[in-house]
Amino acid sequence: MRNIKNRVVLVTGASTGIGLALARQLQRSNFRTVITARKSSLVRFSKEGLTEADNFLIRPLNVTDFESQKPVIDEIEAAWGGVDVLVNNAGISFRSVVEHMTPEDEMEQLRVNYFGPMHLTRLVLPSMRKKRRGHIINVSSVGGMMAMPTMGSYSASKFALEGASEALWYEMRSWGINVSLVAPGFIHSNSFTNVRFTERSHDALSNQSSPYYYYYQHMSRMIAKMMNGAWATPDNIAARIIKVMNQDKPPLRIPATIDAWVFHILRRILPRYVYHHLLYRCLPHIQKWVDDDKNKL
Numbered sequence: 001m002r003n004i005k006n007r008v009v010l011v012t013g014a015s016t017g018i019g020l021a022l023a024r025q026l027q028r029s030n031f032r033t034v035i036t037a038r039k040s041s042l043v044r045f046s047k048e049g050l051t052e053a054d055n056f057l058i059r060p061l062n063v064t065d066f067e068s069q070k071p072v073i074d075e076i077e078a079a080w081g082g083v084d085v086l087v088n089n090a091g092i093s094f095r096s097v098v099e100h101m102t103p104e105d106e107m108e109q110l111r112v113n114y115f116g117p118m119h120l121t122r123l124v125l126p127s128m129r130k131k132r133r134g135h136i137i138n139v140s141s142v143g144g145m146m147a148m149p150t151m152g153s154y155s156a157s158k159f160a161l162e163g164a165s166e167a168l169w170y171e172m173r174s175w176g177i178n179v180s181l182v183a184p185g186f187i188h189s190n191s192f193t194n195v196r197f198t199e200r201s202h203d204a205l206s207n208q209s210s211p212y213y214y215y216y217q218h219m220s221r222m223i224a225k226m227m228n229g230a231w232a233t234p235d236n237i238a239a240r241i242i243k244v245m246n247q248d249k250p251p252l253r254i255p256a257t258i259d260a261w262v263f264h265i266l267r268r269i270l271p272r273y274v275y276h277h278l279l280y281r282c283l284p285h286i287q288k289w290v291d292d293d294k295n296k297l
Protein backbone atom coordinates (compact mmCIF):
# COMPACT_ATOMS: atom_id res chain seq x y z
CA MET A 1 0.00 0.00 0.00
CA ARG A 2 1.19 3.50 -0.87
CA ASN A 3 2.34 5.76 1.95
CA ILE A 4 -0.80 7.72 2.62
CA LYS A 5 0.49 9.73 5.57
CA ASN A 6 -0.11 13.43 5.28
CA ARG A 7 -2.33 13.27 2.22
CA VAL A 8 -4.70 16.22 2.05
CA VAL A 9 -8.43 15.44 2.11
CA LEU A 10 -11.23 17.92 1.39
CA VAL A 11 -14.79 16.96 2.38
CA THR A 12 -17.96 18.85 1.41
CA GLY A 13 -21.20 18.85 3.40
CA ALA A 14 -19.54 17.77 6.64
CA SER A 15 -22.03 19.37 9.02
CA THR A 16 -24.34 16.33 9.38
CA GLY A 17 -24.81 12.66 8.48
CA ILE A 18 -22.11 10.86 6.52
CA GLY A 19 -19.98 14.00 6.16
CA LEU A 20 -19.91 14.61 9.91
CA ALA A 21 -19.07 10.94 10.62
CA LEU A 22 -16.26 11.20 8.06
CA ALA A 23 -14.99 14.42 9.66
CA ARG A 24 -14.80 12.70 13.05
CA GLN A 25 -12.91 9.70 11.66
CA LEU A 26 -10.53 11.88 9.64
CA GLN A 27 -9.76 13.95 12.74
CA ARG A 28 -8.33 10.80 14.34
CA SER A 29 -6.35 9.83 11.21
CA ASN A 30 -3.00 10.79 9.69
CA PHE A 31 -4.62 12.69 6.86
CA ARG A 32 -4.42 16.46 6.70
CA THR A 33 -8.07 17.35 6.50
CA VAL A 34 -10.20 20.29 5.44
CA ILE A 35 -13.84 19.85 6.39
CA THR A 36 -16.32 22.25 4.88
CA ALA A 37 -19.95 23.23 5.30
CA ARG A 38 -22.26 26.05 4.43
CA LYS A 39 -21.45 29.16 6.48
CA SER A 40 -24.74 28.89 8.38
CA SER A 41 -23.92 25.29 9.40
CA LEU A 42 -20.34 25.87 10.63
CA VAL A 43 -21.60 26.38 14.17
CA ARG A 44 -22.47 22.66 14.34
CA PHE A 45 -18.80 21.66 14.34
CA SER A 46 -18.02 23.22 17.73
CA LYS A 47 -21.23 21.70 19.13
CA GLU A 48 -19.97 18.31 17.90
CA GLY A 49 -16.56 18.90 19.50
CA LEU A 50 -14.76 19.41 16.19
CA THR A 51 -12.28 22.27 16.35
CA GLU A 52 -9.36 23.32 14.18
CA ALA A 53 -5.85 21.93 14.74
CA ASP A 54 -2.58 21.95 12.76
CA ASN A 55 -3.75 19.18 10.46
CA PHE A 56 -7.48 19.84 10.63
CA LEU A 57 -9.02 22.92 9.05
CA ILE A 58 -12.64 24.05 8.92
CA ARG A 59 -13.78 26.26 6.06
CA PRO A 60 -17.11 27.59 4.76
CA LEU A 61 -18.01 26.17 1.37
CA ASN A 62 -21.38 26.22 -0.29
CA VAL A 63 -21.14 23.87 -3.26
CA THR A 64 -23.64 25.95 -5.25
CA ASP A 65 -21.64 29.16 -4.78
CA PHE A 66 -18.95 28.58 -7.41
CA GLU A 67 -17.16 31.89 -6.71
CA SER A 68 -16.51 30.93 -3.09
CA GLN A 69 -14.83 27.62 -3.96
CA LYS A 70 -11.62 28.91 -5.53
CA PRO A 71 -10.30 30.81 -2.47
CA VAL A 72 -10.60 27.61 -0.40
CA ILE A 73 -8.71 25.56 -3.00
CA ASP A 74 -6.07 28.33 -3.40
CA GLU A 75 -5.54 28.41 0.37
CA ILE A 76 -5.06 24.62 0.50
CA GLU A 77 -2.60 24.78 -2.40
CA ALA A 78 -0.59 27.52 -0.68
CA ALA A 79 -0.59 25.78 2.71
CA TRP A 80 -0.39 22.10 1.84
CA GLY A 81 0.39 21.84 -1.88
CA GLY A 82 -3.15 21.06 -3.00
CA VAL A 83 -5.95 18.59 -2.43
CA ASP A 84 -5.02 14.91 -2.79
CA VAL A 85 -8.45 13.45 -2.07
CA LEU A 86 -11.68 15.29 -2.81
CA VAL A 87 -14.82 13.83 -1.24
CA ASN A 88 -17.90 15.30 -2.90
CA ASN A 89 -20.36 14.35 -0.19
CA ALA A 90 -22.78 17.30 0.08
CA GLY A 91 -26.19 16.39 -1.25
CA ILE A 92 -29.87 17.18 -1.11
CA SER A 93 -32.92 15.16 -2.09
CA PHE A 94 -36.27 16.38 -3.33
CA ARG A 95 -39.31 14.21 -2.66
CA SER A 96 -41.57 14.96 -5.58
CA VAL A 97 -43.21 13.29 -8.52
CA VAL A 98 -42.01 14.60 -11.87
CA GLU A 99 -45.24 16.57 -12.31
CA HIS A 100 -44.72 18.55 -9.10
CA MET A 101 -41.20 19.80 -9.82
CA THR A 102 -40.52 23.25 -11.27
CA PRO A 103 -37.50 24.12 -13.43
CA GLU A 104 -36.12 26.00 -10.40
CA ASP A 105 -36.48 22.92 -8.18
CA GLU A 106 -34.74 20.80 -10.83
CA MET A 107 -31.90 23.32 -11.03
CA GLU A 108 -31.46 23.37 -7.25
CA GLN A 109 -31.30 19.57 -7.14
CA LEU A 110 -28.70 19.51 -9.91
CA ARG A 111 -26.69 22.45 -8.58
CA VAL A 112 -26.01 20.73 -5.25
CA ASN A 113 -25.66 17.12 -6.42
CA TYR A 114 -24.06 17.58 -9.81
CA PHE A 115 -22.91 21.06 -10.92
CA GLY A 116 -21.28 21.82 -7.53
CA PRO A 117 -19.22 18.61 -7.33
CA MET A 118 -18.19 18.99 -10.98
CA HIS A 119 -17.00 22.56 -10.45
CA LEU A 120 -14.99 21.62 -7.37
CA THR A 121 -13.50 18.68 -9.25
CA ARG A 122 -12.36 21.00 -12.04
CA LEU A 123 -10.62 23.21 -9.45
CA VAL A 124 -8.58 20.39 -7.88
CA LEU A 125 -7.64 18.50 -11.06
CA PRO A 126 -4.81 20.78 -12.32
CA SER A 127 -2.77 20.30 -9.14
CA MET A 128 -3.54 16.57 -9.07
CA ARG A 129 -2.42 16.25 -12.70
CA LYS A 130 0.79 18.13 -11.90
CA LYS A 131 1.52 15.64 -9.11
CA ARG A 132 0.22 12.74 -11.20
CA ARG A 133 -1.78 11.45 -8.29
CA GLY A 134 -5.07 12.16 -6.60
CA HIS A 135 -8.46 10.70 -5.88
CA ILE A 136 -11.93 12.05 -6.57
CA ILE A 137 -14.54 10.29 -4.43
CA ASN A 138 -18.11 11.12 -5.33
CA VAL A 139 -20.81 10.03 -2.90
CA SER A 140 -23.55 8.67 -5.09
CA SER A 141 -26.50 6.52 -4.04
CA VAL A 142 -28.60 3.50 -4.92
CA GLY A 143 -30.66 6.31 -6.50
CA GLY A 144 -27.75 6.66 -8.93
CA MET A 145 -28.20 3.13 -10.22
CA MET A 146 -32.01 2.93 -10.13
CA ALA A 147 -34.94 5.33 -9.93
CA MET A 148 -38.01 5.24 -7.69
CA PRO A 149 -41.30 7.14 -7.81
CA THR A 150 -41.22 10.56 -6.06
CA MET A 151 -37.41 10.60 -6.36
CA GLY A 152 -36.97 11.21 -10.08
CA SER A 153 -35.02 14.44 -9.80
CA TYR A 154 -32.71 13.05 -7.10
CA SER A 155 -31.99 10.03 -9.30
CA ALA A 156 -31.41 12.28 -12.32
CA SER A 157 -28.77 14.20 -10.33
CA LYS A 158 -27.02 11.02 -9.17
CA PHE A 159 -27.23 9.42 -12.65
CA ALA A 160 -25.55 12.58 -13.96
CA LEU A 161 -22.87 12.32 -11.28
CA GLU A 162 -22.31 8.65 -12.16
CA GLY A 163 -22.07 9.37 -15.90
CA ALA A 164 -19.57 12.18 -15.51
CA SER A 165 -17.54 10.17 -12.96
CA GLU A 166 -17.33 7.24 -15.38
CA ALA A 167 -16.03 9.55 -18.13
CA LEU A 168 -13.59 11.14 -15.67
CA TRP A 169 -12.31 7.68 -14.69
CA TYR A 170 -11.18 7.14 -18.30
CA GLU A 171 -9.84 10.68 -18.65
CA MET A 172 -7.74 10.57 -15.48
CA ARG A 173 -6.41 7.03 -15.57
CA SER A 174 -3.23 7.92 -17.49
CA TRP A 175 -2.54 10.74 -15.02
CA GLY A 176 -2.57 8.38 -12.04
CA ILE A 177 -5.73 9.98 -10.65
CA ASN A 178 -8.42 7.66 -9.29
CA VAL A 179 -12.15 8.23 -9.45
CA SER A 180 -14.60 6.38 -7.21
CA LEU A 181 -18.36 6.39 -6.73
CA VAL A 182 -19.39 5.32 -3.25
CA ALA A 183 -23.07 4.38 -3.35
CA PRO A 184 -24.90 3.92 -0.05
CA GLY A 185 -28.39 2.50 0.07
CA PHE A 186 -30.61 2.97 3.09
CA ILE A 187 -28.78 4.25 6.16
CA HIS A 188 -29.97 4.28 9.74
CA SER A 189 -30.02 8.05 10.22
CA ASN A 190 -32.34 11.01 10.39
CA SER A 191 -31.28 12.21 6.95
CA PHE A 192 -34.74 11.49 5.52
CA THR A 193 -36.00 14.35 7.71
CA ASN A 194 -33.81 16.66 5.59
CA VAL A 195 -35.70 15.72 2.45
CA ARG A 196 -37.04 18.70 0.51
CA PHE A 197 -40.58 19.07 -0.79
CA THR A 198 -41.60 21.34 -3.63
CA GLU A 199 -44.56 23.65 -3.20
CA ARG A 200 -46.85 21.21 -5.01
CA SER A 201 -45.43 18.01 -3.49
CA HIS A 202 -45.76 19.55 -0.01
CA ASP A 203 -49.43 20.37 -0.67
CA ALA A 204 -50.15 16.93 -2.11
CA LEU A 205 -48.63 15.18 0.91
CA SER A 206 -51.44 16.39 3.15
CA ASN A 207 -54.22 16.78 0.61
CA GLN A 208 -56.19 13.58 0.24
CA SER A 209 -57.91 14.82 -2.90
CA SER A 210 -54.57 15.17 -4.71
CA PRO A 211 -54.13 12.47 -7.38
CA TYR A 212 -50.65 11.92 -5.95
CA TYR A 213 -51.59 11.83 -2.25
CA TYR A 214 -51.05 8.07 -1.91
CA TYR A 215 -47.79 8.17 -3.84
CA TYR A 216 -46.29 10.45 -1.20
CA GLN A 217 -47.92 8.69 1.74
CA HIS A 218 -46.76 5.22 0.74
CA MET A 219 -43.31 6.19 -0.50
CA SER A 220 -42.56 8.39 2.54
CA ARG A 221 -43.63 5.63 4.93
CA MET A 222 -41.61 3.01 3.08
CA ILE A 223 -38.45 5.15 3.00
CA ALA A 224 -38.76 6.07 6.69
CA LYS A 225 -39.28 2.39 7.57
CA MET A 226 -36.31 1.25 5.46
CA MET A 227 -34.05 3.91 6.98
CA ASN A 228 -35.15 3.16 10.55
CA GLY A 229 -34.60 -0.55 9.99
CA ALA A 230 -31.30 -0.24 8.13
CA TRP A 231 -28.15 -1.72 9.64
CA ALA A 232 -25.74 0.66 7.96
CA THR A 233 -24.94 3.89 9.79
CA PRO A 234 -23.21 7.10 8.67
CA ASP A 235 -20.15 5.80 10.58
CA ASN A 236 -20.08 2.61 8.48
CA ILE A 237 -20.23 4.61 5.25
CA ALA A 238 -17.52 7.00 6.49
CA ALA A 239 -15.29 4.00 7.33
CA ARG A 240 -15.93 2.61 3.85
CA ILE A 241 -14.92 5.92 2.28
CA ILE A 242 -11.67 5.94 4.28
CA LYS A 243 -11.01 2.35 3.22
CA VAL A 244 -11.45 3.42 -0.41
CA MET A 245 -9.03 6.32 0.14
CA ASN A 246 -6.44 3.86 1.40
CA GLN A 247 -6.73 1.45 -1.52
CA ASP A 248 -3.92 1.38 -4.04
CA LYS A 249 -6.29 0.61 -6.87
CA PRO A 250 -9.71 1.77 -5.74
CA PRO A 251 -12.63 0.56 -7.86
CA LEU A 252 -14.83 2.99 -9.77
CA ARG A 253 -18.08 1.72 -8.26
CA ILE A 254 -18.46 0.82 -4.61
CA PRO A 255 -21.93 -0.23 -3.41
CA ALA A 256 -21.63 0.71 0.27
CA THR A 257 -24.55 -1.11 1.92
CA ILE A 258 -26.13 -4.56 1.57
CA ASP A 259 -29.19 -3.25 -0.30
CA ALA A 260 -26.87 -1.31 -2.61
CA TRP A 261 -25.07 -4.58 -3.41
CA VAL A 262 -28.38 -6.35 -4.04
CA PHE A 263 -29.58 -3.66 -6.49
CA HIS A 264 -26.12 -3.46 -8.09
CA ILE A 265 -26.26 -7.20 -8.84
CA LEU A 266 -29.97 -7.26 -9.85
CA ARG A 267 -29.39 -4.44 -12.33
CA ARG A 268 -26.58 -6.46 -13.89
CA ILE A 269 -28.20 -9.88 -14.11
CA LEU A 270 -31.89 -9.21 -14.77
CA PRO A 271 -33.18 -8.11 -18.18
CA ARG A 272 -34.36 -4.52 -17.75
CA TYR A 273 -38.05 -5.21 -18.43
CA VAL A 274 -38.06 -8.00 -15.81
CA TYR A 275 -36.33 -5.72 -13.33
CA HIS A 276 -38.79 -2.84 -13.87
CA HIS A 277 -41.86 -5.08 -13.60
CA LEU A 278 -40.48 -6.73 -10.47
CA LEU A 279 -39.75 -3.41 -8.79
CA TYR A 280 -43.17 -2.04 -9.78
CA ARG A 281 -44.86 -4.99 -8.07
CA CYS A 282 -42.77 -4.41 -4.94
CA LEU A 283 -43.87 -0.78 -4.52
CA PRO A 284 -45.94 -0.58 -1.31
CA HIS A 285 -49.70 -0.98 -2.04
CA ILE A 286 -49.08 0.01 -5.65
CA GLN A 287 -52.51 -1.32 -6.71
CA LYS A 288 -54.14 1.33 -4.48
CA TRP A 289 -52.17 4.37 -5.61
CA VAL A 290 -54.71 5.46 -8.23
CA ASP A 291 -57.71 3.26 -7.48
CA ASP A 292 -60.30 5.64 -6.02
CA ASP A 293 -62.43 2.87 -4.55
CA LYS A 294 -59.62 1.36 -2.55
CA ASN A 295 -57.65 4.48 -1.78
CA LYS A 296 -57.45 3.69 1.93
CA LEU A 297 -54.02 3.32 3.54
Ligand SMILES: NC(=O)c1ccc[n+]([C@@H]2O[C@H](COP(=O)([O-])OP(=O)(O)OC[C@H]3O[C@@H](n4cnc5c(N)ncnc54)[C@H](OP(=O)(O)O)[C@@H]3O)[C@@H](O)[C@H]2O)c1
Pocket: 012, 013, 014, 015, 016, 017, 018, 019, 037, 038, 040, 041, 061, 062, 063, 064, 088, 089, 090, 091, 092, 112, 139, 140, 141, 142, 183, 184, 185, 186, 187, 189, 191, 192, 194, 227, 234
Ligand atom coordinates in the same frame (compact mmCIF):
# COMPACT_ATOMS: atom_id res chain seq x y z
N1 LIG B 1 -28.73 8.98 4.03
C1 LIG B 1 -28.91 8.10 3.07
O1 LIG B 1 -29.68 7.15 3.25
C2 LIG B 1 -28.14 8.22 1.77
C3 LIG B 1 -28.27 7.18 0.89
C4 LIG B 1 -27.60 7.25 -0.31
C5 LIG B 1 -26.80 8.33 -0.61
N2 LIG B 1 -26.68 9.36 0.26
C6 LIG B 1 -25.82 10.49 -0.14
O2 LIG B 1 -24.86 10.71 0.88
C7 LIG B 1 -24.47 12.08 0.90
C8 LIG B 1 -24.59 12.59 2.32
O3 LIG B 1 -25.94 12.49 2.71
P1 LIG B 1 -26.39 12.32 4.23
O4 LIG B 1 -27.17 11.10 4.33
O5 LIG B 1 -25.24 12.51 5.15
O6 LIG B 1 -27.43 13.54 4.28
P2 LIG B 1 -27.56 14.77 5.25
O7 LIG B 1 -27.45 14.32 6.66
O8 LIG B 1 -28.79 15.48 4.82
O9 LIG B 1 -26.27 15.65 4.91
C9 LIG B 1 -26.15 16.36 3.72
C10 LIG B 1 -25.04 17.36 3.89
O10 LIG B 1 -24.93 18.13 2.67
C11 LIG B 1 -24.85 19.49 3.05
N3 LIG B 1 -25.31 20.41 2.01
C12 LIG B 1 -26.53 20.55 1.46
N4 LIG B 1 -26.53 21.54 0.57
C13 LIG B 1 -25.27 22.05 0.55
C14 LIG B 1 -24.62 23.09 -0.17
N5 LIG B 1 -25.28 23.83 -1.05
N6 LIG B 1 -23.30 23.32 0.06
C15 LIG B 1 -22.61 22.59 0.96
N7 LIG B 1 -23.16 21.61 1.70
C16 LIG B 1 -24.48 21.34 1.47
C17 LIG B 1 -25.72 19.61 4.28
O11 LIG B 1 -25.39 20.81 4.94
P3 LIG B 1 -26.44 21.70 5.76
O12 LIG B 1 -26.44 21.09 7.12
O13 LIG B 1 -25.86 23.05 5.71
O14 LIG B 1 -27.77 21.59 5.06
C18 LIG B 1 -25.29 18.35 5.03
O15 LIG B 1 -24.10 18.56 5.73
C19 LIG B 1 -25.40 12.79 -0.09
O16 LIG B 1 -24.72 13.01 -1.30
C20 LIG B 1 -26.55 11.81 -0.27
O17 LIG B 1 -27.17 11.94 -1.53
C21 LIG B 1 -27.34 9.31 1.46
